[in-house]
Amino acid sequence: MRDTVTAQTGFAPPSAKPLLAAAAVIAALVLLPFVAQAAGSPATVALATRVLIYGIAAASLNLALGYGGLVSFGHAAFFGIGGYTVGILYQHYVADELILGLFTGSNQLLVTLPAAVVVSGLLASVIGALSLRTSGVQFIMITLAFAQMIFYLFASLTAYGAEDGLIVRRRNELFGLDTRNDTVFYFICLGVAAAFFALLSRIVRSRFGLVLVGLRQSERRMAAIGIAPYRYKLAAFVISGIGTGLAGALMANYLRFVSPDMLHWTKSGELMIMVILGGVGTLFGPLLGAAALVILETVLAAWTEHWQIILGPLLLAVVLFTRGGLQALLARLGGKP
Amino acid sequence: MSGISPEPLLSVRGLAKRFGGLIATDGVDLDVMPGELHALIGPNGAGKTTLIAQLFGELRQDAGAIRLDGEEVGHLATPDRVHRGLGRTFQITQLLPDFTVLDNVALAVQARDGHSFRFLADARRDEGLRGRARRHVTASGLANRAETRVADLSHGEQKQLELAVALACEPRLLLLDEPMAGLGHVESGQMVETLRALKGRTTMLLVEHDMDAVFALADRVSVLVYGRIIATGTVEEIRDNPDVRTAYLGEGDA
Numbered sequence: 001m002r003d004t005v006t007a008q009t010g011f012a013p014p015s016a017k018p019l020l021a022a023a024a025v026i027a028a029l030v031l032l033p034f035v036a037q038a039a040g041s042p043a044t045v046a047l048a049t050r051v052l053i054y055g056i057a058a059a060s061l062n063l064a065l066g067y068g069g070l071v072s073f074g075h076a077a078f079f080g081i082g083g084y085t086v087g088i089l090y091q092h093y094v095a096d097e098l099i100l101g102l103f104t105g106s107n108q109l110l111v112t113l114p115a116a117v118v119v120s121g122l123l124a125s126v127i128g129a130l131s132l133r134t135s136g137v138q139f140i141m142i143t144l145a146f147a148q149m150i151f152y153l154f155a156s157l158t159a160y161g162a163e164d165g166l167i168v169r170r171r172n173e174l175f176g177l178d179t180r181n182d183t184v185f186y187f188i189c190l191g192v193a194a195a196f197f198a199l200l201s202r203i204v205r206s207r208f209g210l211v212l213v214g215l216r217q218s219e220r221r222m223a224a225i226g227i228a229p230y231r232y233k234l235a236a237f238v239i240s241g242i243g244t245g246l247a248g249a250l251m252a253n254y255l256r257f258v259s260p261d262m263l264h265w266t267k268s269g270e271l272m273i274m275v276i277l278g279g280v281g282t283l284f285g286p287l288l289g290a291a292a293l294v295i296l297e298t299v300l301a302a303w304t305e306h307w308q309i310i311l312g313p314l315l316l317a318v319v320l321f322t323r324g325g326l327q328a329l330l331a332r333l334g335g336k337p
Numbered sequence: 338m339s340g341i342s343p344e345p346l347l348s349v350r351g352l353a354k355r356f357g358g359l360i361a362t363d364g365v366d367l368d369v370m371p372g373e374l375h376a377l378i379g380p381n382g383a384g385k386t387t388l389i390a391q392l393f394g395e396l397r398q399d400a401g402a403i404r405l406d407g408e409e410v411g412h413l414a415t416p417d418r419v420h421r422g423l424g425r426t427f428q429i430t431q432l433l434p435d436f437t438v439l440d441n442v443a444l445a446v447q448a449r450d451g452h453s454f455r456f457l458a459d460a461r462r463d464e465g466l467r468g469r470a471r472r473h474v475t476a477s478g479l480a481n482r483a484e485t486r487v488a489d490l491s492h493g494e495q496k497q498l499e500l501a502v503a504l505a506c507e508p509r510l511l512l513l514d515e516p517m518a519g520l521g522h523v524e525s526g527q528m529v530e531t532l533r534a535l536k537g538r539t540t541m542l543l544v545e546h547d548m549d550a551v552f553a554l555a556d557r558v559s560v561l562v563y564g565r566i567i568a569t570g571t572v573e574e575i576r577d578n579p580d581v582r583t584a585y586l587g588e589g590d591a
Contacts, residue, residue: 207453207460217433225445225506226419
């Protein structure tokens with residue numbers, strides 16, 4: 001009996017295939033700048049940097065949206081606040097003034113990134129604590145409302161550029177590296193992205209991750225086994241906000257500019273499109289989705305300014321026909337059932 | 338039964354719940370003794386599921402007391418009642434459809450293990466959780482389906498899993514809401530045997546329409562009609578009670 005049980009139910013050893021695929025992707029990403037140089041297309045590096053940054057933001061949103069079923073339409077708030085953290089720290093660093101009379105400014109990436117993490121985490125705690133008292137459509141609307149409040153706040157905050165935003169003249173410094181060099185900055189983003197995805201892959205497999213996915217499937221069931229949903233959903237929302245804020249901080253460095261554009265509700269929509277395009281509730285789907293959207297935008301915008309007319313039907317086709325986004329499509333092409 | 342252990346495990350007094358003009362629970366008093374299998378029967382619409390939902394904290398009563406082992410739990414949320422030893426199965430199964438059988442049970446084991454704010458270790462490779470979960474799955478007869486997604490299980494298997502998940506929470510009092518509903522004759526018989534094997538180890542409050550099952554299993558029976566308990570007694574007493582016969586058994590359901 002015992003033997004037949006294990007024969008039929010025993011855990012299959014983890015397949016080597018995903019590991020191999022991950023290694024291949026990492027190798028390709030490391031080689032990318034050199035190939036781009038050799039091919040005489042240095043703009044590719046900048047493009048890839050944006051993909052990585054949006055990939056972090058979309059994967060963060062996906063933790064709440066895909067794994068937790070928390071459809072936030074306000075993640076632009078965290079993306080923007082991460083960016084503004086960098087911009088404001090830089091402005092005070094240059095002016096040599098204290099922020100609120102308390103903190104000094106900084107141009108050090110090892111200061112600004114953790115600061116963006118803390119600030120976006122605090123904002124996500126507040127927005128999450130209030131929004132998560134609702135669910136469904138109300139949750140979507142209240143997260144959107146909070147993001148709009150932050151948008152209008154910064155759009156009218158003349159001390160920090162109001163609608164014009166803030167210019168970050170030089171990218172933040174890190175260990176004396178030449179961060180102005182796009183290839184160097186690409187590798188910084190690649191390092192952050194690798195660490196982020198490594199952490200995320202552990203979170204979604206952890207006890208916490210399983211509870212989160214369980215809550216998406218049935219809160220009633222989870223309550224019946226003794227799990228109170230609220231604090232787990234709040235923790236997921238905060239982690240999600242932190243990752244998005246981190247991406248925003250990188251984006252402000254990449255663009256050397258931060259403006260209310262980063263906080264606009266269409267940014268929340270873009271992140272959502274990346275998640276859906278790539279694969280809701282999958283680890284790397286959002287990175288694929290970010291790549292697809294950023295590359296499509298770049299390629300199509302070179303043809304016509306009405307590029308969204310082409311993007312729309314493409315998005316529709318992916319949603320209707322891939323059953324699970326690009327990630328699912330790739331998996332099927334790769335021979336998985 | 339009550340002579341052996343004077344203190345009831347579950348003691349309900351004056352429980353009342355109304356929905357607008359409908360009185361769903363009308364001053365219910367109910368005692369479940371430690372170790373007994375107490376059946377709750379009544380015609381459709383008598384308020385049995387509403388009563389279970391109040392006991393489990395999914396519905397808040399308008400009035401009345403619910404004491405578990407002497408402690409008032411009527412104001413607590415469901416998860417807090419679960420931590421104090423209440424468990425339930427659902428008539429319409431409430432499982433995690435995208436997870437496997439083993440995942441469903443392992444989550445219940447995990448929930449019993451304390452909080453789940455653990456972010457780094459792979460929960461599916463936690464032998465402490467998985468080993469205990471596998472034992473529960475094997476005991477429920479679902480071992481050969483352990484790695485099957487719940488969405489791919491038959492109705493009968495989902496009913497078995499409902500019970501396995503509830504038992505993995507190791508409740509002191511298990512509320513069973515029609516565990517035989519929708520089962521075929523053979524499956525139903527198996528469920529009766531499973532519950533019989535549980536008798537004495539777990540205290541159970543069984544809501545069930547299948548009278549053969551109730552009379553085969555119950556130590557005591559309470560009859561709920563229009564939100565009121567009209568009789569409580571042994572199987573023989575209930576069978577012979579004229580009020581019960583008119584109110585319920587007379588309807589031809591027996």
